Amino acid sequence: MVKRDEWDAIVVGSGMGGLVCAAYLAVSGRRVLVLEQHDVAGGNSHVFRRRRAYEFDVGVHYLGDCGPGGLLPAIFSGLGLEGRVTYREMDRGGFDRIVLPGLTVDVPVGWEAYTKRLTEALPSQREGIERFTRICAAVGAETRSMMLSDGEPSLADLLARTPVTAEWGRRTLSELFDHCGLDPRARTVLAAQSPNYGMGPRQATVSTHAAVTDHYLRGAYYPEGGGQVLAAALVEALEAHGGELRTKSRVERILVEDGRVTGVGMTGGDVHSAPLVVSNADYSRTVLDLVGEEHFGRRVVSRTRQAKMALPLATLYIATDKELPARPNANLWWYRDDDIEAYYEQVAKETISPLPFLFASFASLKDPGTAAVCPPGHSNFQVMTLCPPGYEYWGVDKGPAAGERYRRNEGYQRRKAELTEAMLNTAEEALGPFRENIVHLETATPITHERYTLATGGTPYGLAEWGGTGSRPDTRTSIEGLHMVGTNTRHGTGITGSAAGGMALAGQLLGRGLMAEVHRGALLGDPDLLPERAEGWDPLAVSRGSGRQGARGLARIG
Known part of the structure; x- marks a missing residue:
């Protein structure tokens, strides 16, 4: 028998972008359903356990900008989760060690210290390195400033507030290297952390590199208890405010009628109805499989079919x-x-x-x-x-x-x-x-x-190219009620990039500048609604959703 139920919003996939968006919709009074095909929520932030003795992080190896005034702590605090996720800072004098033949460089916190460390290691490249870091620091600062601004600026305002990004942001990292006259060894040190976004200098844009580098130079951290605590805290906020997470629930189709979304169809035949569907699933699979290319324009389909992945x-x-x-x-x-x-x-x-x-x-x-x-x-x-x-x-x-x-x-x-x-x-x-x-x-x-x-x-890392160097799709689509979120969108890769994208989308849907609000200290969620964490609290169990916390098959430690 086919089951049907109705929601205000359905989120397909429970990566960081989807969970953040869902939680903010829930604390704002929407009835939200999150559907996840895997056994636990979290996407690339989830963990797995082996031999009852070891827990391994899949994708959280370090996080940037988690100190006072940091973006990720603000996102969690706005949901009432302050203190539920804590961060251990890595070595401020060298949180990344870069090793090349005959050269070791420890990357410190701060653009000034970073530039000094690089020029000491490569004195013959001093002028080029200083020019390179000056441009990247400016692009990083402009990007963060725009992320924290209220509303969406006009094109004229955007250009006025981001002059360095306007000049360099969409150009490749190799073009900036050429402009700065850097030799291969200096280029290698400067781009050594490029596997953080899965693209080489001839493909990655200056904006991508600058944003990621700036993110970590604001301090490198690791969530105490591992990456799963991030997803578990978001699930707690979601469920405490009336939302629901269902794991082991695979969406087979996103339903569209007359140019607008109506809900989702599940493997097995059940249907969930909603006027708003947010896909945190893979972008290409969303367009070509879950929705179907017949519902999109030729340009979107062509770009998606020809896209290159990181x-x-x-x-x-x-x-x-x-x-x-x-x-x-x-x-x-x-x-x-x-x-x-x-x-x-x-x-x-x-x-x-x-x-x-x-x-x-x-x-x-x-x-x-x-x-x-x-x-x-x-x-x-x-x-x-x-x-x-x-x-x-x-x-x-x-x-x-x-x-x-x-x-x-x-x-x-x-x-x-x-x-x-x-x-x-x-x-x-x-x-x-x-x-x-x-x-x-x-x-x-x-x-x-x-x-x-x-x-x-x-x-x-999602899309590397979608219709041109540095191009990525927006969270909006041409289908009424259908939105995208996650590592494939223009908001960037990684845990914080995906979380920021989830915030941006939730803000669009609610008509609020959420990131700016919570960064200034706004509290949307009610901490008193959150569940008590008993001794032995297990983020992996919480991330299965309340309906499956006690289900068989959960790996444990000890």
Whole structure:
């Protein structure tokens, strides 16, 4: 029997953008339903557990701008969640360590300190580095200022308030490198953290690079208790204010009649009706599959079909029964060579042997003493590298989102084993020996990522190009009542970018400048409605939604 129910708003997908938007709609009096096909909410912020001893973050490796006046704390505080998410700051003198042959640079907090550190490391490039950081700092400041402004400015006002962005924002990072006369080694150091957005200097815009860099130079942090606490707190706010999260609930179709959205149809036949649907699902899958291209104009369909995705990642999740040698509380960005533009060309051509790049994130350093991370005396860390785009490299045909069963595919298993071995070998080059102490090792490929998030290309970073360099779709669509949110929209990638996009959309729908309001201290949610957190509070259980918290199959620690 087909079940039908009615809501004020339905959010498809529970990544950070979708949850933030849903929670703000709920605290503003809307009846909101969030539907998530996975077992838990959170998208790229979710965690998984192994051996009842180790918890691994999928996508939260560090967060920027979480100190006083920070964007993410303001977003949570506006929902009444102040104090429910706390942040541990990483090393202010070097939260990212960049290692090239013969050169190590520790990235400190603040544009001035960053510029000084770079010019000391590369004195022959001083003039070019100072010009580069001056432009990027200005673009970053303008971007943040506009994010915190009330309402949407006119074009004339926008140009007047963002002159450096108007000149440089849509140009590529390589163009700025050329303008500053920087050599390959300096370019590599300056773009070393570009895997944070999955694009090389010839594809990434100055706006993207500047916004991400500015974000972290305001301070690098890690959420105490791991990434799942972010999603769990948002679910608490949503449900406390009358909203509902349903996990293991896959939307098969977004329903459209006469140019306006009417609700969603579920796998199994149930229908949920609403005059407002927000898709936090993959943009391309939303347009081409969930809605159907017949409901969009030719230009949107053409751009979507021809879009290029940011590069995906492969990740090793590693636990050892011994602590790693003493090191700073910093991520590691390790490069075999010092020509980053050549590196991205290698990835595109699938010539990544020997492995040219690794990123390492050390959860047991960032969140010491948290029981779920690992037992005392053990280590928990992740090692990542960018991968060639597309299925061919992995020996896969259509991918798991289309229903392909790939895990017993011999070509896939062979490629996965080869890359795992290459990543382990390179990680020991970078970190020293640790293999004999491994007690858990697990590899996630872009195909794994697609299986859990249904993201096109298996990338956590969304669209790289949608109709031109730096172009991305807005949250609005041509279909009345249908909006988009998440890492594919123009508001940017990462946890904070997605959360800011969710805020921007909620503000549009409510007719309020929400980001500016909450940054000034406005409180929309009612903290008194939030549930008490008993001893043993588990963010993973909360993130299943109240209807499934006690369902079987929840992995636990201890």
